[in-house]
Amino acid sequence: MKPLRHLEGPLAALPRENVDTDAIIPADRTREITTRLGPGLFGNWRYDRTGKEVADFVLNKPSWRDAVALVAGANFGCGSSREHAVWALADFGIRAIFAPSFGDIFKANCARNGLLAAELDKTVIARLLNMAQEPTQCRIVLDLEDGKLSTITEDIPLEISPSLRDALMSGRDEIADVLDRSADIDAFQQRERLIRPWVYFEQ
Amino acid sequence: MGRTLIDKIWDMHRISTLPDGRDLVHIDRHLIHEVTSPIAFAKLREAGRTVRNPELTFATIDHIVSTRPGRTGETYARGAAFVQALRRETAAAGIKLFDLDSDAQGIVHVISPELGLALPGLTMVCGDSHTCTLGGLGALAFGIGSSEIEQVLATQCLALHRPRTLRIHVDGMLPHAVTAKDLILAIVAQVGARGGVGHAVEYAGSAIRTLSVEERLTICNMTIELGSRIGLIAPDETVFSFLRGRDYAPSGAAFDRAISEWRGLCSDEDADFDREVRLRGDEIAPTVTWGTSPDQTAPIDGVVPDPGTMTTSDQSAATAALRYMDLQPGMPLDGVPVTRVFIGSCTNGRLSDLRAAAALLEGRHVHKGVRTLVVPGSMRVKRLAETEGLDRIFTTAGAEWREPGCSMCCALQDDSLSPGERCASTSNRNFEGRQGAGGRTHLMSPAMAAAAAVAGAITDARAYPPKGRLAECGGT
Numbered sequence: 178m179k180p181l182r183h184l185e186g187p188l189a190a191l192p193r194e195n196v197d198t199d200a201i202i203p204a205d206r207t208r209e210i211t212t213r214l215g216p217g218l219f220g221n222w223r224y225d226r227t228g229k230e231v232a233d234f235v236l237n238k239p240s241w242r243d244a245v246a247l248v249a250g251a252n253f254g255c256g257s258s259r260e261h262a263v264w265a266l267a268d269f270g271i272r273a274i275f276a277p278s279f280g281d282i283f284k285a286n287c288a289r290n291g292l293l294a295a296e297l298d299k300t301v302i303a304r305l306l307n308m309a310q311e312p313t314q315c316r317i318v319l320d321l322e323d324g325k326l327s328t329i330t331e332d333i334p335l336e337i338s339p340s341l342r343d344a345l346m347s348g349r350d351e352i353a354d355v356l357d358r359s360a361d362i363d364a365f366q367q368r369e370r371l372i373r374p375w376v377y378f379e380q
Numbered sequence: 381m382g383r384t385l386i387d388k389i390w391d392m393h394r395i396s397t398l399p400d401g402r403d404l405v406h407i408d409r410h411l412i413h414e415v416t417s418p419i420a421f422a423k424l425r426e427a428g429r430t431v432r433n434p435e436l437t438f439a440t441i442d443h444i445v446s447t448r449p450g451r452t453g454e455t456y457a458r459g460a461a462f463v464q465a466l467r468r469e470t471a472a473a474g475i476k477l478f479d480l481d482s483d484a485q486g487i488v489h490v491i492s493p494e495l496g497l498a499l500p501g502l503t504m505v506c507g508d509s510h511t512c513t514l515g516g517l518g519a520l521a522f523g524i525g526s527s528e529i530e531q532v533l534a535t536q537c538l539a540l541h542r543p544r545t546l547r548i549h550v551d552g553m554l555p556h557a558v559t560a561k562d563l564i565l566a567i568v569a570q571v572g573a574r575g576g577v578g579h580a581v582e583y584a585g586s587a588i589r590t591l592s593v594e595e596r597l598t599i600c601n602m603t604i605e606l607g608s609r610i611g612l613i614a615p616d617e618t619v620f621s622f623l624r625g626r627d628y629a630p631s632g633a634a635f636d637r638a639i640s641e642w643r644g645l646c647s648d649e650d651a652d653f654d655r656e657v658r659l660r661g662d663e664i665a666p667t668v669t670w671g672t673s674p675d676q677t678a679p680i681d682g683v684v685p686d687p688g689t690m691t692t693s694d695q696s697a698a699t700a701a702l703r704y705m706d707l708q709p710g711m712p713l714d715g716v717p718v719t720r721v722f723i724g725s726c727t728n729g730r731l732s733d734l735r736a737a738a739a740l741l742e743g744r745h746v747h748k749g750v751r752t753l754v755v756p757g758s759m760r761v762k763r764l765a766e767t768e769g770l771d772r773i774f775t776t777a778g779a780e781w782r783e784p785g786c787s788m789c790c791a792l793q794d795d796s797l798s799p800g801e802r803c804a805s806t807s808n809r810n811f812e813g814r815q816g817a818g819g820r821t822h823l824m825s826p827a828m829a830a831a832a833a834v835a836g837a838i839t840d841a842r843a844y845p846p847k848g849r850l851a852e853c854g855g856t
């Protein structure tokens with residue numbers, strides 16, 4: 178996983194609630210076995226039916242073509258569990274998303290792919306949404322070490338759990354950590370096979 | 381202090397608590413399908429890792445496969461690579477695959493209860509957010525992403541924060557001709573599409589207790605539409621008798637032993653939930669969605685709401701939804717024309733759902749210009765339906781009888797809407813473009829979808845009493 182310590186660049190605004198994973202990556206753009214899905218990000222909003230770019234969609238405007246972060250309304254990433262949504266964002270170059278709340282599975286998928294999904298107070302999000310829509314004000318600096326997001330006018334403290342912050346900063350692989358606990362898993366399964374034999378099948 | 385059912389199952393599966401406060405939770409059953417698992421297998425191999433417990437992992441093909449009669453894994457050409465990858469990976473890892481030629485193939489959440497793979501008190505995961513369906517049997521089941529699939533393949537565990545708990549009570553009995561689908565749509569409307577985020581849900585109350593297993597699966601299925609990953613119902617005799625004799629369920633003395641433990645799977649009287657919500661079951665009417673979020677619903681005799689009367693936060697979403705759906709405030713929902721009807725999915729693709737649709741369609745005909753797809757949830761559902769002659773009722777009525785799969789629920793194949801097309805659908809999501817770019821989805825029960833097929837418009841199924849021989853069994 179690519180470590181995330183410092184991020185600098187344009188913040189793009191999606192001022193709507195309940196942006197679901199079908200909107201982030203439409204089904205017809207997930208039909209290859211790949212994680213290189215940036216071109217399909219927000220496919221139905223970014224392109225018209227002939228495949229031409231929709232000029233007034235934020236990521237098609239000159240100031241936000243290289244956006245590194247998004248700010249959106251509540252419940253961002255709700256819906257389907259497709260991790261393709263996170264892969265599409267990451268492949269496009271988005272590494273952080275700010276919203277009042279997130280879909281649970283989407284949030285877990287972000288953490289697994291080195292993306293920060295940070296919850297911020299509604300009033301802070303409202304300010305960020307306004308600022309992000311101004312080409313001259315939309316640049317942000319994110320510093321994970323200090324746990325802070327800086328805009329042109331303010332420093333916003335981020336509440337990130339220490340474990341998530343460490344994981345993002347180190348880019349460490351959680352599976353390796355859990356494999357280190359194989360002995361615990363073995364012991365658990367051995368004990369359970371006796372207590373609840375119907376749960377297990379012959380290997 | 382008593383414990384909730386959710387906490388009891390959680391504690392049974394907690395291997396340890398990690399330094400960061402998350403619990404390492406054992407996963408008893410891992411279900412996989414062809415769309416979200418190939419990447420996980422590829423990454424597993426890249427990292428030089430193997431599948432820890434292939435015997436606890438089961439696979440099927442459902443999402444990106446054609447449902448045309450006579451289909452193969454290649455009929456929908458763009459799905460072929462996914463199908464082949466799943467066949468290759470499961471064969472190499474020694475994982476049981478219910479392939480297209482198996483009599484047990486079907487939608488992943490339809491087959492696992494059918495086969496007795498889902499059992500009370502198990503922890504279960506699958507790379508599909510509607511895994512919460514299995515809570516209908518009392519399993520703690522939830523959807524995961526591909527990286528989590530990889531982790532479960534490698535370790536049979538996940539590191540998770542214990543969820544907060546939400547109990548939804550439904551008191552009173554559902555009125556005649558009001559179904560489990562209407563109930564869950566009403567619950568989603570009341571709690572909201574993000575009302576359950578961060579919570580695991582337990583459904584309780586007299587209206588829940590009297591539901592059949594298939595109806596409970598429909599209720600739990602749409603828990604994710606509240607934003608909750610997990611939803612369950614305490615298992616009882618209804619569940620135990622459903623499970624007896626199923627392929628992978630314990631049998632004989634082992635079954636009795638299991639039941640004696642399952643009887644303890646309920647929340648203690650004095651258990652403390654983080655939140656509780658109450659609804660009256662007897663006040664619920666047949667319900668349809670009018671918007672692009674599953675909480676945007678109205679009773680069938682209602683009208684499209686006026687965003688002007690809503691709170692500011694709901695207003696902009698409702699306005700955008702009405703624009704997308706091409707509906708005006710104040711329009712009656714009864715009478716909105718449709719050109720497509722979809723009966724199927726893991727929400728409503730089981731035998732009782734097909735019976736309800738068939739009872740309405742028997743002796744009637746699908747409206748001119750409406751294309752109606754009836755897609756059984758699994759091979760077993762299909763075979764049972766054919767034994768009862770339901771397939772002939774559908775085809776005589778002018779509907780198509782298809783092979784099992786997700787079909788128009790996710791539209792990952794060619795079962796999809798064209799831009800602007802409007803569909804009466806028994807699936808679970810009415811998001812923009814969910815059934816095809818530009819397509820417009822109205823969620824409803826199987827009987828309501830069948831009524832829409834006959835009328836060529838959304839309408840009240842209660843105006844179409846069964847006319848055929850299915851009338852005698854009440855069309856349930």
Ligand code: SF4
Nearest residue numbers: 510725726786789790
């Ligand atoms: S029917 Fe729909 S919700 Fe169910 S498993 Fe298939 S795609 Fe997922």
